[in-house]
Amino acid sequence: MDHVIAETQTAPSINSEELDRLVAEADKAKLKAYAPYSKFRVGAALLSSDGMIYPGANVENSSYGLTVCAERCAVFHAASCGARSFRAIVITTDISESTVYPCGACRQVMSEFGNFDVYCLRANGQISRTTLNDLIPYAFSPSDLSKGQGMAEEEEEE
Ligand SMILES: O=c1ccn([C@H]2C[C@H](O)[C@@H](CO)O2)c(=O)[nH]1
């Protein structure tokens, strides 16, 4: 874990063997990216609390806006297999010069399933560790929906 730069105060949620496996799976997933337009390949590997690893890659579309990022692909993959709780995600790109972090849409989608560690891997092997809480403070969350319930009832009464 020496090569991991911690950008958060919290303790790591996974050990170095788990990280190695996730890195290998994310790198493998990146090779399957469908990115003919941007040529920007992204791979992700999401570890569920029951020890399963769900890979994902970005999938682009000729109607550009329909593109789905690697992170959301991994989350939808996992959720559609029944997973609901996660310990960490590793994201990898071909960029060495700087760390690439998940886009806003993916931060929101990941945060639906709580707070977990986000490892961003550079092509040169350097890894930055952060958390969803740090990446998306004040995220809209499932509990926000119930807060609106009272308002809807009040409106009905009028
Ligand atoms: O965090 C990110 C940022 C971008 N992309 C994808 C979307 C698109 O296919 C390409 C360029 O934006 O990279 C991801 O998969 N994850």
Ligand SMILES: [Zn+2]
């Ligand atoms: Zn994204």
